[in-house]
Amino acid sequence: MLHRTCESLLIITILLASTFSFADIKHGLRDNDGRHMIPRGYVINTNDHAGSVDFNPEDYLRMVRMGANVQVIRLEMGKLSELGDNTFKPEYLARVKRATRLGREAGIKTVFKMTVYGAKGFSWENLYLNKNNEQEIYINAWKHIWETFKDNNYVIGYDLVNEPRKKDMDISYDQLTRQYLLPLYEKIIDAAIPYSDNKQFLIQSIFMNKGDAINKNQYAEITKKIDRKNIIFAPHIYQENLDYIAPTMERFDKESKLLDAPILVGEWGFPTFVTTDNSVKEQLNYIEFYIKTAEIFDEMGVGSIKAWFLGNRTYQNFLPGGPSTWAIFSDKQAIGTVERKYITDIIARPYPQIIAGDIQNFKFNFATRTLNLNIKSDNAKGVSRIFVGSDRHYPDGFTAYISDDLIISKSPMKTGLEVHHSTTNTQPSEVIWDNDKQQLILLSWPKDKTHINLKIKPGVYKAPDPSVKTSK
Template identity: 85%
Template sequence: MSHRICKVLVLVTIWLLSPFSFADIKHGLRDNDGRHMIPRGYVINTNDHAGAVDFNPEDYLRMVRMGANVQVIRLEMGKLSELGDNTFEPEYLARVKRATKLGREAGIKTVFKMTVYGATDFSWEELYLNKSNEQETYINAWKHIWEAFKDDDYVIGYDLVNEPRKKDMDISYDQLTRRYLIPLYEKIIDAAIPYSDNKQFLIQTIFMNKGDAINKNQYAEITKRIDRKNIIFAPHIYQEHLDYIAPTMERFDKESQLLGAPILIGEWGFPTLVTTDNSVKEQLNYIEFYIKTAEIFDEMGVGSIKAWFLGNRSYQNFLPGGPSTWAIFSDEQAIGTVERKYITDIIARPYPQLIAGDIKNFKFHFATRTLDLNITSDNAKGVSRIFVGADRHYPDGFTVYIGDDLIMSKSPIKAGLDVHHSTKNTQPSKVVWDKDRQQLIILSWPKNNAQINIKIKPGIYKEPDPAVKIGK
């Protein structure tokens, strides 16, 4: 049976002092074993402005070591469609297949995102109105992907329309969404179902025209439910204003309840100005709003995909501060290795990737470098994985506390885990450190069907000194 990713309903309790409480999360996805999965990863470009981009197995291992368990491959419609002067390019599909294969071999699942890049004579208005069968042409481009990956268990699903636009159409965003975008989504989904009825369909909202925004976020609201199954709400958030991060996520939360679909943030992270690489002040500003965004994601339990896993072979010029990029590496080449650590250390933070049972809540406390995770265990569902990123976050080693049952530590100068405390009938050998992937693997929890608190803290565990009293 394929790895079916089941939807989880959304319901987040709101406190007076905080937009999102540290309460039970209802986001995330489920695999076919019922394990609770938090998808996290990167947008993988097949090209940049200078040409084709193809990654190798070492790049995918770097993604894994930076916390990725999902990649979103950005497809070029111009290479998959017969629109205008375009023709289908089999060699392009072969490149996409290779990227998916490399992801699978590294343990990374795949989502495909259709963009209209390279599509000659493309018009959003013509796509919506469909006077000359433009929608069929669009669907035919998707069919190459659906046919190629219909039986691939590591392909989660399809982001159907990337950042749909309004442009010069004389219509409100709400009416455009209701009258045209939602029927288009339903038509595309209906065409996809015969290929595979267990894939997920990622839904975005209208990318608003320049000068239009809601809480300084350029994405319109969705106010009507999509009458189809297997929906994931995949909004984008590129927000540099601290005061607007939480309101935007609150709004997304309400829209996901309307859709009856979990949130997977399809893209996030305000673009980086070139000047930021040489300015501590600017980097500190980025750190502040990136951390704020990451903390809210984790408190809600939503998955998130960061743009882009690229170097700086090219830049954009649409911000008043000058040339900018979404690339997380600063190399002047497509495939970078020099991290913008003021960004990557936040993206690659510890988190529960896959839990046998239910994730109740979790949060990585940046100030103390502590991961606090609460779960309900279910060993019948299999193996659990927690991304730790020890080389990055714990060069001084780390200690893991699994309830009152186990205390284990990982020294930076030793290969495995040291056991400091274990209760009767526990099996410390069921907790394994995967150095290559920087993951803690739990083969089974010490207690089954139980509420368990897991903490990961910096440093090697030392027995408390009875002569030392707190406050003295």
């Protein structure tokens, strides 16, 4: 049975060759040093349906070893605002500060996302129409965050309104977006700028009512530009239908061009049903559409945030397939450690985290376990980091080929890197393996201001035997 399962997985990954193609990626972000960054990580909940959740340093190291360089902390508006019977809770802000600090200490940057779950008395219609000063109350909730983190360079920015809804309003999605949502975004951004003018502002489109969708995707289209700077388009995609993944991402790319904003997918990954953990057939189905989604993300160069970095002590029951969850661990506790590997092995795939230069394109081939990366180097910008996930993806070791200049391998039997080939003037000591973080670190590229191809392949390099003749 196991042999047939592995064989089926190989067939699936080979068949998932995507036709979605970009020459030089325009997405990703730039850090303070101008390095090209691909944000990838997890939604970090401060609560689940059963109560509060607080992670520890060990959990953040696990995030890093699963490829995270960004966390999106899901804020609870009810604990930050004075809406209705809600009151600001300083102890909640202290928990948020702790999570941000633990992220920074692990090398993870932070985005904050405001949610209205549990905010008693909240109404989407009242927020849009601002009947009783609701917009100012909403902005005041944000101000606690803006003031606290205005000088924190590890805070990238703010996801301003999570999954805005239309509910029972008698208005089209396009009218609601143009007349109310976009002006609300502009008002919030204007209030935030005095605190810090270098933070990024993440925006989403209207989350459509049940029964409404575009290509089975419940997010309305944005057809008007926001007249503000530092915008990131942060759509969500929860798509299990293979035929609609590429069209949805193509539509998001169109909106990105209109907004003049790179894409950071704020949430992705169809939820898991109770039955999936015990069904090989269902898991293979998940592997198929998760891989297809991941490949398109990488070909576009977009960052992506997976929901949720949680254990599984609760389920939700809103899908026809029965109880489901976004938790990536199957433990029946808030902080899980038992991975749903049919999901996590795809999330935690190798990729360029941050590059001194410009990323032109990259892709991880799941069938061959090969990462192919093309960049234009710029050593003045500093250090580059490639997440490899060696323990997960290369238990047989891996070999890195850096153009024709360097061949370096990491054996599972040894602690460091072994140099197999280096051209004159290269410095192999500039390439370092960080086993704790599962990252390949390049202090500098062998050549500057030029095209460089980096390939990472499974197995430890073996030089060709000159005594063995090969047929031409």
